[in-house]
Amino acid sequence: AQSVTQLGSHVSVSEGALVLLRCNYSSSVPPYLFWYVQYPNQGLQLLLKYTSAATLVKGINGFEAEFKKSETSFHLTKPSAHMSDAAEYFCAVSDEGGSYGKLTFGQGTILTVHP
């Protein structure tokens, strides 16, 4: 069975600083991986996804993530944080083979951006 661990339930950065949100996964087959963002009182919105086409994946709002098989990681980064990036972020892995479409989510990381 697959699993996801997000290191750090809260991350705080200054506006303009690098954002790094960590995600490690466990899967017995090559995974499909996703990052979602949740703003207050809203549902989850897809930031980006990894489906084996390229190890560096670019998403919306300037975010990107790099798939590292040797480290079983899929960390999310953004070079310069904006106040509008404050939200909760979720990493997710698809079920084995991806054919059933089920996702297993990490615990979430709340990102705070200080002026």
Added chain:
Amino acid sequence: DADVTQTPRNRITKTGKRIMLECSQTKGHDRMYWYRQDPGLGLRLIYYSFDVKDINKGEISDGYSVSRQAQAKFSLSLESAIPNQTALYFCATSERGSGQPQHFGDGTRLSIL
């Protein structure tokens, strides 16, 4: 209009009551899912459906039931609500095929007193 619509957005009710949360979608997706979100636990899958005739239990289905009335509609019921079912509930949809992302509604905040 939202592609995935959940009703109601907020609900407060009492222990023992039967509750139905509804989800409808205009995306034309076959697959639909129900999750609950609790602080510090992320989202956990309750039920999922691949089409009208297909219903499957997820990770935490006890105390819940679902109905897929049509391709576009997927309802979640709590037969006899209990306080530890207080949570934020999300419906999601996806297309068929491997690696497809899920598309979420805005959630229903349910409080059981």
